[in-house]
Amino acid sequence: MTVEIETPSEPRSRDADRSQQAILLASRDEFAEHGLGGARMDRIAERAGVNKRLIYYYFGSKDALFRAVLEHSYAGIRQAEQQLHLTDLNPVESIRRLVEFTWAYYIDHPEFITLLNSANLHQARHLGKSERVLEMNSPLIQTLREVLERGRAEGQFRGGVDPMQLYISIAGLAYFYLSNNHTLSAIFGRDLMSPKARNERLSHMTDVILGYVLTS
Amino acid sequence: MTVEIETPSEPRSRDADRSQQAILLASRDEFAEHGLGGARMDRIAERAGVNKRLIYYYFGSKDALFRAVLEHSYAGIRQAEQQLHLTDLNPVESIRRLVEFTWAYYIDHPEFITLLNSANLHQARHLGKSERVLEMNSPLIQTLREVLERGRAEGQFRGGVDPMQLYISIAGLAYFYLSNNHTLSAIFGRDLMSPKARNERLSHMTDVILGYVLTS
Amino acid sequence: MTVEIETPSEPRSRDADRSQQAILLASRDEFAEHGLGGARMDRIAERAGVNKRLIYYYFGSKDALFRAVLEHSYAGIRQAEQQLHLTDLNPVESIRRLVEFTWAYYIDHPEFITLLNSANLHQARHLGKSERVLEMNSPLIQTLREVLERGRAEGQFRGGVDPMQLYISIAGLAYFYLSNNHTLSAIFGRDLMSPKARNERLSHMTDVILGYVLTS
Amino acid sequence: MTVEIETPSEPRSRDADRSQQAILLASRDEFAEHGLGGARMDRIAERAGVNKRLIYYYFGSKDALFRAVLEHSYAGIRQAEQQLHLTDLNPVESIRRLVEFTWAYYIDHPEFITLLNSANLHQARHLGKSERVLEMNSPLIQTLREVLERGRAEGQFRGGVDPMQLYISIAGLAYFYLSNNHTLSAIFGRDLMSPKARNERLSHMTDVILGYVLTS
DNA sequence: TATGAATGAGCTTTCATTCAT
């Protein structure tokens, strides 16, 4: 999941960029697997194939590195969301696609969930150092609002739906299932990650969300 | 290292019980605040007001202690769920009460969410050491199944609803909102934990779930 | 130069005291030889024959350890000064004894000079964390004041001598010679630490100080 | 690594000279503030506004840089001393001027004291790598010897005064006061660096030295 | 002449855990 955000223009040593990217990807995986507390700088260096010192040279500290990884991940999902083009579809298909996208994105980017968990664990204590995250996905909310209004205008959707609440709900339906799949699989004695189970979950999620927004 | 939380049968020293309980509560808070990796045995000892060595005497290791805390937490919610008496209500009220209960429980026990996160983070790597968790809340699923069937029989509910999926969905709607409330509050520029916001969320959740299960 | 300051009364593990003392003496030597920046915790642990971790267990940090060493050293010279009994002698002998004592103490405790240097180097930047040092040697100043007054009353000493200035001067005459003896020996092409050279310096110092305080 | 401080004979790049000077001044300040052990090459580079690699290009190593700084500082005081022209004055005024000069120089060049301290700390272990320092201030000693002899011939000064001892004493009287001013100010509860306190010290120093050399 | 990238070695400090009583 390499996200090239900005085209580098200045003639900088290619190795510098490559090293930074390597560190970023390696630490994303390490943080995802072990959490912020459990991640090891040594392992990140090894994974990235660079000297440990170089991580500090570029990112300063473990915390700062974690923040960089978070921002990188947020940028990734924000960018993916921007390619959804929800307004090209009719309202029902639009909602359906958003549910499917959310589900697929979490499945394809399992590290995103763990990173979010870690972020929330630590934000609870020392809040919001990374202000850059904030401008995250207001655009999608705006689009969703338009979709809901159009569906309402066409008589398909119920009124009074808060797009933010809906967005959070869609995310929550996917997130909890995936984030806790180990515990849940154990509790319910089913493999919740089998292809069949995944399809059932997506189907259920779609039903829940459409059942909510659709009238009659 | 077995921890007897419920009434001990043999006449054990009151101090012993008190120490164990103190350790359990202290470590629950510490794990909730810092995660498994970030929790510190020293701090747990300090919080519990006991000598660090005593923790090892009773619980054996940090991992074992974490497992004990998890089991304790699971036992807590299981016990609370058992007092719901869903079958005393009509199907619609029953579902409504389950949603309300889940919401309220997560709000009252914020450590539960963090512990779940930590558990899943680590289970992802070394699976299921604590087999005792498994028998967790099948009973509630069974009750929910009966509620759904009754609603279906009375023509109020749609058919084909998997009680496990529904249970996970209810949990997910509450969990994601609360777990990520810092990030979400920042992104959307609203305080998602104000009394008003909480009520709105509960209202929305209920609408979503009822919108899904209800026919017509 | 072991200074037993306070008789331990409580029945504490002997090893604890011994370990702390060993750490204190080892770090005093290490700090004296290498300065605060150049001292190595590993070497201190080795010198003290204890585990490195134990140093942190007892002293908390390198800085705190340095402060403890300083206080220990100050206590040492203060205690030695208190055994001078200057008031038992006539004024001239009293001054002579103070000069001799200062000289001998610095020679016998070469670490004291280096520690003072290090302390001042660092105090220059983050001032006075160790407030306990403050009550150091006012008592000697008071004694010196009495000696000067008596000498004045007996017509031997000049008036208007500030005991603090005199105390600093006596110290300075010894300190600079010893502190810079390597450089000075090189510059002047003499071994300034030979027994003969030492005697000459003490003799000179005594002449300077008596030449100043004596009338006629 | 020879550093030409005085006018370079061959036409060297102005930038090169400027860089070397900048490094020299920056490292002098850094060494003075933090000592040899505490000084940081990174900070020196930053202070000097040059690339870190350039320091190595010009000076070879941290130790060599420190030696260059020391030599630079010694050269500075030696040069200042040569402009004293002590022989132009009568013996008493000559001594008085030397005391005043020493005091003023230390006050104006506080880094000199710290550098001397660091030098002595490290020379104590690996002696005398910089032989160039040695020719330092024999000339002044020679001048001082002449002054003392003249004073003796004129009957004002006592005989048998070793000019080296006197020189060291004058330096020591100023040095100890200034080097330990933080500690001393704290101990005695006075601000030893106030203008008034400084004047008193100089006055005292002059009295001590003249009290010693003058007859009757 | 000058520099950004990179590193091996070693630093202070932390941690879960055990020993001895």
Add this chain to the structure above:
DNA sequence: CATGAATGAAAGCTCATTCAT
């Protein structure tokens, strides 16, 4: 039942120094 003393291993981080250009 309880504890203060002690530790091996490893963590995050720093440092003087070198490489490549």
